[in-house]
Amino acid sequence: MIPKRLTKMKLPLTKMKLPYFFQQFLGFLAVIILLMTITIISLVLFGRRTALNDTENRLFSYAESVINEDINPTQLDTIRQVLAEQEVSFFVFNKNGTILYPNLPNNFRANIDDEQLNQLESGERISLTTHSEDLLGNPSETTLVYLPYFNENNQDFAGFITVTAPVSHINRQMEELKGDLFSAFLISAMAAILLSVIFAHYQVKRVNRLRKAAHKVAGGEYTIQLEHSERDEIDFLTRDFNRMVVALKESQDEVLNQEERRKSFMQDAAHEMRTPLTTINGLLEGLEHDVIPESQRLRSIKLMRKETRRLIRLVSENMDYENIRSNRIILSKHRIPLTEIVEEISEQMKEIIKDSSNELVIGDMEHLHVYADYDRLKQILVNLIKNAIQFTENGTITIASKKVKNGTEITISDTGIGMTEFQIGNIWERYYKADLSRTKTKFGESGLGLAIVQQLVQLHNANIYVESKVNEGTIFTIIFPDKE
Numbered sequence: 001m002i003p004k005r006l007t008k009m010k011l012p013l014t015k016m017k018l019p020y021f022f023q024q025f026l027g028f029l030a031v032i033i034l035l036m037t038i039t040i041i042s043l044v045l046f047g048r049r050t051a052l053n054d055t056e057n058r059l060f061s062y063a064e065s066v067i068n069e070d071i072n073p074t075q076l077d078t079i080r081q082v083l084a085e086q087e088v089s090f091f092v093f094n095k096n097g098t099i100l101y102p103n104l105p106n107n108f109r110a111n112i113d114d115e116q117l118n119q120l121e122s123g124e125r126i127s128l129t130t131h132s133e134d135l136l137g138n139p140s141e142t143t144l145v146y147l148p149y150f151n152e153n154n155q156d157f158a159g160f161i162t163v164t165a166p167v168s169h170i171n172r173q174m175e176e177l178k179g180d181l182f183s184a185f186l187i188s189a190m191a192a193i194l195l196s197v198i199f200a201h202y203q204v205k206r207v208n209r210l211r212k213a214a215h216k217v218a219g220g221e222y223t224i225q226l227e228h229s230e231r232d233e234i235d236f237l238t239r240d241f242n243r244m245v246v247a248l249k250e251s252q253d254e255v256l257n258q259e260e261r262r263k264s265f266m267q268d269a270a271h272e273m274r275t276p277l278t279t280i281n282g283l284l285e286g287l288e289h290d291v292i293p294e295s296q297r298l299r300s301i302k303l304m305r306k307e308t309r310r311l312i313r314l315v316s317e318n319m320d321y322e323n324i325r326s327n328r329i330i331l332s333k334h335r336i337p338l339t340e341i342v343e344e345i346s347e348q349m350k351e352i353i354k355d356s357s358n359e360l361v362i363g364d365m366e367h368l369h370v371y372a373d374y375d376r377l378k379q380i381l382v383n384l385i386k387n388a389i390q391f392t393e394n395g396t397i398t399i400a401s402k403k404v405k406n407g408t409e410i411t412i413s414d415t416g417i418g419m420t421e422f423q424i425g426n427i428w429e430r431y432y433k434a435d436l437s438r439t440k441t442k443f444g445e446s447g448l449g450l451a452i453v454q455q456l457v458q459l460h461n462a463n464i465y466v467e468s469k470v471n472e473g474t475i476f477t478i479i480f481p482d483k484e
């Protein structure tokens with residue numbers, strides 16, 4: 001049955017475009033934006049850490065420069081003025097945490113607990129801390145560091161210095177960083193959108209190309225092959241699509257072929273049967289109307305029997321051929337000694353050979369074996385030998401064999417009429433007879449022999465070749481594979 005073509009099927013080629021495009025677009029965009037967000041958050045955190053470190057280092061270096069000066073009020077005033085321009089101020093305390101500089105009421109104390117004081121006493125500095133008000137108690141977010149100083153003579157803990165700066169310093173730095181990052185984010189987001197559109201468009205285009213091709217195949221166009229590289233899944237899908245189209249084409253061809261064969265089989269079989277049936281019918285009519293003389297009656301009956309046998313042979317060979325073709329026969333393969341089977345065949349064909357005025361030569365095949373089904377191997381050889389005899393007059397038919405790589409080769413050669421290139425191209429066809437004038441021989445005339453041989457050879461996974469020259473002869477070569 002030939003499947004109905006699907007030409008009527010309408011596929012909405014353009015309707016579905018947007019969703020897949022957006023899926024791709026949003027997918028790409030989400031990945032890019034997510035990456036950008038992670039990068040920006042990391043950068044902000046890193047920037048903040050760096051800014052805090054910077055401030056801390058700066059404040060400590062101010063504290064150190066204050067300590068390096070002899071603590072004398074005039075110089076301290078100068079330093080204080082310079083630092084004030086940068087909104088930095090410092091305070092000097094004695095070891096009890098009482099203010100020494102600047103001049104502030106005695107009860108002004110460092111905002112420090114005992115644990116921190118102990119830390120300073122043991123020589124450790126206290127790194128950057130942030131407070132919601134400055135040392136003077138004004139509500140302004142402030143960062144500060146503490147650095148201890150020691151008595152020059154005995155190195156005893158003498159007090160500590162606090163340097164403070166408003167948090168707005170760091171915040172300003174952060175604002176700048178955020179501003180830069182925001183601009184970078186905007187530019188990258190635009191680039192990301194553009195890239196996503198290009199990517200999504202590219203992918204959708206590739207999928208649509210496949211869809212259009214699939215649509216055409218559904219409409220019966222089996223010649224389509226799409227170009228592709230070997231980069232990604234869509235390329236592999238395209239490659240598989242191409243293979244699928246080839247397979248579809250093959251099965252479509254096979255279906256058409258089978259249909260063709262079925263038709264020609266019916267025609268050929270009818271044609272082949274008509275000749276013997278007409279002969280039998282003519283003779284029967286003759287007998288019925290008594291127009292065949294008594295002396296010819298026996299001959300007529302013999303002729304009818306011959307034609308009936310021919311019909312039976314035709315039917316059974318056809319059935320055999322069909323059974324082999326449709327895998328309905330099972331081979332029982334063995335290692336067969338060639339001498340044995342060839343001797344058996346030549347014994348059976350002794351009469352035919354004698355009648356044919358040909359000579360049969362059997363080559364040396366001692367120790368050679370063929371891995372095959374005994375009866376089917378015999379059928380193959382008998383068919384080929386019969387053909388050789390049939391198409392040779394006063395000549396020689398030679399059966400030879402030799403071991404080849406991974407198998408055994410058998411050749412059946414004759415010195416007969418040979419065949420033209422055209423004939424060689426057709427002999428495997430069922431009912432093909434190259435030389436119609438030569439077909440009315442006693443060996444066969446249905447043109448089925450080689451068609452059956454070919455099927456049997458295929459069933460054995462063997463190969464058959466033919467070489468032939470007109471008026472010189474023909475060589476059939478079969479190579480049977482060894483048992484694996």
Ligand SMILES: Nc1ncnc2c1ncn2[C@@H]1O[C@H](COP(=O)(O)OP(=O)(O)OP(=O)(O)O)[C@@H](O)[C@H]1O
Nearest residue numbers: 387388391427433434435444445446447448449450
């Ligand atoms: N050895 C050969 N020399 C010359 N022609 C050959 C030889 N073998 C086969 N042919 C040609 O190939 C044709 C097909 O052979 P095939 O054996 O299929 O049919 P057949 O011998 O005519 O009939 P069947 O074998 O069915 O009785 C033959 O009719 C003949 O023309």
Ligand SMILES: [Mg+2]
Nearest residue numbers: 387444449450
């Ligand atoms: Mg034949």
